[in-house]
Amino acid sequence: MTLVVGAHPQNLSLSILARRPKSVAALREKGLTFFVYGAGSQTIPLLKAGVLHLAGTGATPPILAKAEGLATAVFGMSGPRPERGGLVVREASGIRSLSDLRGKGIGLMPISWHTQFLAAELDAAGLRWSDVCASEIIPVTAKDAFLEGLLDAIVATDPLYSQIAGKVTTRVLAAPGAAFSNRSVYWGLSEVLRDRPDAVSALLNALIESDRATANNPREAAALLAGLNGSSAEEWLPALMSRPWGVDAPDDGFLAEQQAHANIFAKFGLIPHAIDVTDTVDRTHFSAAA
Numbered sequence: 001m002t003l004v005v006g007a008h009p010q011n012l013s014l015s016i017l018a019r020r021p022k023s024v025a026a027l028r029e030k031g032l033t034f035f036v037y038g039a040g041s042q043t044i045p046l047l048k049a050g051v052l053h054l055a056g057t058g059a060t061p062p063i064l065a066k067a068e069g070l071a072t073a074v075f076g077m078s079g080p081r082p083e084r085g086g087l088v089v090r091e092a093s094g095i096r097s098l099s100d101l102r103g104k105g106i107g108l109m110p111i112s113w114h115t116q117f118l119a120a121e122l123d124a125a126g127l128r129w130s131d132v133c134a135s136e137i138i139p140v141t142a143k144d145a146f147l148e149g150l151l152d153a154i155v156a157t158d159p160l161y162s163q164i165a166g167k168v169t170t171r172v173l174a175a176p177g178a179a180f181s182n183r184s185v186y187w188g189l190s191e192v193l194r195d196r197p198d199a200v201s202a203l204l205n206a207l208i209e210s211d212r213a214t215a216n217n218p219r220e221a222a223a224l225l226a227g228l229n230g231s232s233a234e235e236w237l238p239a240l241m242s243r244p245w246g247v248d249a250p251d252d253g254f255l256a257e258q259q260a261h262a263n264i265f266a267k268f269g270l271i272p273h274a275i276d277v278t279d280t281v282d283r284t285h286f287s288a289a290a
Contacts, residue, residue, distance in 0.1 A: 003032050003053040003192060003199050009229045010040035010112060011056035011184055012240065013078070013247075017210040019224040030202040039138075041110040047072065047189060054188035054203060058113025059254075062187050062280050063262050067271035073193055073282035076186040076204050077254055079244040083182060085161030086175035087121065089153045090146070090168055098125040098173055104152035106134040107142030113182060114155040119264050120179035129268035158239040159231045181257060186247070193282050200285040208247050215245040249286035 005027075007018035017023055018034040027033070035052060044065050046052040055061075065072045087106075089095040095104070098121060108114035118134060137145070139160055145151035147167055156164055157176075164170060176182035186207065193200055214221040218240040219233075225240075226233040258277045266274040 001031075003196060004035050004051065005032055005203060006043055006046060006052040006055040007034050007036045008038060008040045008043070010058070010109070012225070012243075013184060013207055013211055013214075013245075014056040014186075015228060016214055016221050016224050017206060020210060020213075023206050023210060027202060027206055031196070031199050032203055039110070040112060041136075044068070044070065044111065052188075053192045054186070054200070056184060056186045058116070059181075059183055059185050059258060059261075060113045060116040061111060062185060063116070063258060063265060063275075063277060064111065064271065066262075066275050066277055066280050067265070067273075071190040071279075072187050073190050073280050074185045074187040074250045074254075075193060075200055075282050075285040076207065076247045077250050078184040079246060079248060080177065080181040080183060081243045082175060082177040083157040084238065084242050085157040085165075085172060086155065087118065087153060087173045088146075088156050088161065088164065088170050089173060090149065091171050092169065093152065093171075095152065095171070095173070098122065098127060101132050101153060101173075102127070104132055106132055107137040107146065107151050107154040108134055109139050109142075109155065110136035113176075113180075115270065116261050116265075117174075117176055117180045117182065118155060119268055119270065120261055121174045123264045123267075124179045129270065158242065159229075159235045162235070162238060180261070181254075183254065185250070187280075190279075190282075193285065197285055204247060204285060211245040211247060214240060247286075249283045250281045251283075255281050 007014040040057050043055045043057050043061055062074055142154050146154045222233040222237040222240055225236045262275050262277050265271045
């Protein structure tokens with residue numbers, strides 16, 4: 001059976017890899033193919049429907065998948081990604097701190113790391129999820145509402161953040177890094193990880209090689225992304241140059257962060273009950289990668 005790997009605009013490593021013809025051809029020989037789709041929010045439904053077998057997202061979907069009873073595990077991760085932007089308000093809004101967001105509307109990309117980031121920041125500030133009016137809104141609509149002054153705050157990073165900051169003066173209340181490490185993660189169905197370890201290791205090797213090439217030549221990688229999500233190569237370039245590249249094994253620190261944030265999700269009512277995320281990490285494939 002050919003394994004299908006998902007690639008979408010919110011995971012740049014897989015989006016770039018899926019646009020490297022030689023890499024795609026080599027992975028096809030290993031029994032892997034790509035399905036390129038438009039929104040990372042659809043990753044869990046695609047896994048549940050059997051369309052995808054392996055995927056790359058932020059760290060939040062594996063928590064949500066576990067809460068839904070879907071057996072998956074993370075087999076690789078990026079380093080922490082501080083990113084440019086974060087939790088953004090208009091400078092003229094008078095909002096100066098997270099406490100000032102009480103009762104305010106916040107736009108989040110659906111089923112993404114935005115929820116984990118905001119939940120961690122609110123918890124660290126002693127606030128509850130119910131203290132704010134956070135809502136999942138597709139990025140282009142959230143951007144429009146924010147620019148028109150109808151939405152109080154938005155979680156946005158490059159290239160979306162630069163598009164916003166180029167039109168209005170903004171203030172970043174919180175950036176990924178302190179309460180939330182903001183890693184990309186590579187994960188898949190547990191049965192696939194168990195039954196097809198050679199294919200999983202082949203994907204890891206290809207990701208490691210592709211990320212190394214991106215770090216060495218970000219302009220070439222930006223050219224591969226030209227047109228993705230309506231952004232030009234030049235608009236993608238700052239995002240590629242500002243983040244670390246590379247793939248690591250999921251470690252104890254990552255697992256501890258995931259458990260802490262799953263606990264916050266349960267406390268805030270973002271998942272129906274507390275969960276143990278121990279089985280959502282599988283380190284065996286990384287050790288087998290060359």
